[in-house]
Amino acid sequence: MCFYLGKGEQVTLHTWNVTYKEARELQQKLRAMLILTADEVYCDTIAGADVAYNNKQNKCIAACVLYSIKEQKIIETAVAVERITFPYIPGLLSFREAPAVLQAFKKLKGTFQAAMLDGHGFAHPRRLGLASHVALWIGKPTIGCAKSKLIGKFETPPDKAGSWTELHDKGEIIGVVLRTKKNTKPVFISIGNAVSLAQAIVLTLQCTTRYRIPEPIRASHNLLNQHKRIIS
């Protein structure tokens, strides 16, 4: 699985055992490839993914699901086990998590129009978080849905489901802080790629039921708890 950067340059998935410096440089190159002005994406099936780790065994397992927005239910699931090849470093999460996520996505038989990842997308120091990185590899629109902040400043959104405030950094809006449920901490939504922030908010709310976490990610997380033993 390769990805072409142009001018003969290419990056292979298995070359992700890069140095931290190289990882940051790659992010800057990939950042220039993001599609920030996107038309409304037609999306009835959205994918979700999450990863669990076992540092003792040096393994991780990724779970992904396909969620039908119209039927409000999971229509397919898949998991993939991978070796951990990169440490957790704030800002470089995709190098640790994306390989496993991509393997899990490859196992899906059904199609989907967009994906939601458990981390930030554009709301990243170099504007290339996990969701954006994965988007460039799968060639589809993605949304970043994180449970806590990485960077940026914001005002606490009103305590009402559906309300949100902007997440700012260096003079630009990099995402929103969205209240998916009353009396509960908000989540951080940012675009991954090829989708507008406005639609990212709409899609997130369309995937949200009675819980704080949107179904695609919540279901992936639940799926992990059922398969974690595989890597222990």
Added chain:
DNA sequence: GCGACAG
């Protein structure tokens, strides 16, 4: 130098 820091 100090604080912040997705999963």
Added chain:
DNA sequence: ATCTTGTCGC
């Protein structure tokens, strides 16, 4: 993320 017991609140 992961390690962990009970506990407070909708």
